[in-house]
Every structure is written in C-alpha cells, then in structure tokens.
Amino acid sequence: MNLYFRLFWLMFWRVRHCRRIDFLGTSTISYRALPLDCDINLHLTNSRYPALMDLARTYMLAEMGLLKRFLKLKWLPIVNAAEFTYIRDIKPLCKFDIQSRVVGWDEKYFYVEQRFVSGDTLHCIVHVRGVFVNNRKQVPIPEMLKEAGFDGPEPCLPPEIEKWKAFLTLKKERNLPA
Template structure:
C-alpha cells in the first residue's frame, strides 16, 4: 500500500518539482526504507528493490521531460529482463537514493543501470532491458529516439552490459 502512496506522491508533487536532465544524464530520486518495506531480517526486502526501481524510472522520464509526452502517445514502458547484484543491506528507516541512467540500446532494446545508494555507499546495482509498447506493438527505437529529440552518437554499451546481453541470448536459445 505504501508504494501506491509513493506513486501518488510522485505524480502529484515530485514530478512537478523535478530537475531537467538530458536523455543520457543520471536521474536521482530519494526514499526512506519504511518498516513495511523491510522483511524479517530487518532490511529492505528484495521485492521492494524492483518496485522502487519502477518509481525511479518513472521519475527519470519526468526529469527528461518525456513522461507527459509518452502518456499522450500511449507508449507503455515494459521491462523485458533485469538482473540484480546486492552488495549490502539497506536498514529500516535508512534514507537511500536511486541513481538511474540509460546506458545504451541495440536494434531492439534499451538498457538502463540503476544504483541503490546511501551515505554508507553502494548497496545494489541493477540492469534493466526494456521496450516501449503502443497498441500491443513495440515502438521502434529509431522512432523513440526521434520523438525524444536525441540525435547524438549512440553510446557504447559497457562490457558488463554486453556480457549480460550475451547471457540473455544463450538463455533464450537454450529454452526455445
């Protein structure tokens, strides 16, 4: 239930007062780990990381000035794959922030990195692969880039992202 409140707060307040960032810039949003976000081990439960990442990606689109445009176009973001590396736990009532950025794309997907941070340092890194869907069809990446006004050189995906993409291809091939 508290994530609904956070989503409501995001749309009503935070988006109206967010920064303006470029398409490849890093977005940062702050949260506090409430007791209801934590599990019996007294730390942020694993399932909350993905939920907070959804909110952070929504906020990132708002900071880029794209959220209203995508809603108007009826483009829906869809996560195709994600992977998490947990480094240290986030304690109850601890303030943390999520740094989100687009690290690149290929012919079909775009790729993001999201980092969970506190004053104590890095807590988790997650990679996300996604697409935008409109009327049950994928929005072509060239159309997406034109719509967002991105006409710079495409960034080179980091080596760890390239390895993850290869791993996802192998998983798919072995399970068809």
C-alpha cells in the same frame, strides 16, 4: 499501501517539481526504507527493489521531460529483463537514493542502470532491459529516440551489459522448444 502513496506523491507532486536532465543524464530520487518495506531479516526486502525501481524510472522520464509526451502517445514501458547485484543491505529507516540512467540501446532494447546508494555506500546495482509498446506493438528504438529529441552519438554499451546480453541470448536459445 505505501507504494500507492509513493506513486501518488510521485505523479502529483514530484514530477511537477523535478529538475531537468539530458537523455543520457543521471536521475536521482530519494527514499527511506520504511518498516513495511523491510523483511524479517530487518533489511529492505528483495521484492521492494523492483517496485521502487519502477517509480525511479518513471521519475527519470519526468526529469528528461518525456513522461507527459510518452503518456500522450500511449507508450507503455515494459521491462524485458533485469539483473540484480546486491552488495550491502539497506536497514530500516535508512535514507537512500536511486540513481537511474540510460546506458545505451541496441536494435531492439534500451538498457538502464539503476544504483541504490546512501552516502558513499553502494547497496545494489541493477541493469534493466526494456522496450516501449503501443497497441501491443513495440515502438522502434529510432522512433523513441526521435520523440526524445536525442540526436547525439550512440553510446557504447558497457562490457557487463554486452556479456549480459550474450547470456540472455544463450538462455533463450537453450530453452526454446525444439
């Protein structure tokens, strides 16, 4: 239930009062680990991270000035893969930020890095690979960049993303039916 409240708060208040960032800028949204977000081990449960990340990416689009435009175009973001590294747990009632930024793209996917931080402590770092779809068809990356108004140089993907991409390709190849 608290995620619905957070979504409502995000869509009807936060996106109307957010700051403006560039397409490659870092978006930051703050949350608190509520008791219902925590598990029996008394820390933020693993399943809550992706749900909060969805909200943070939506907020990132709003800060970029793209949320209304993409909704109008009926573009829906789809996560293709995510890779989590948990470093320090987030205790109940701890306030933390989720920092989200686009780190690059290739011919098919865009890549987002999301960090859970409180103060100087890094709790979790996540890489997300995704696309936008419209009418069950993928929106081409050049079209997305054009709508975003981005005409700068393409950033080089970080080495960990390149290795992750190779791992995902290997995983797909090894598990396809013969």
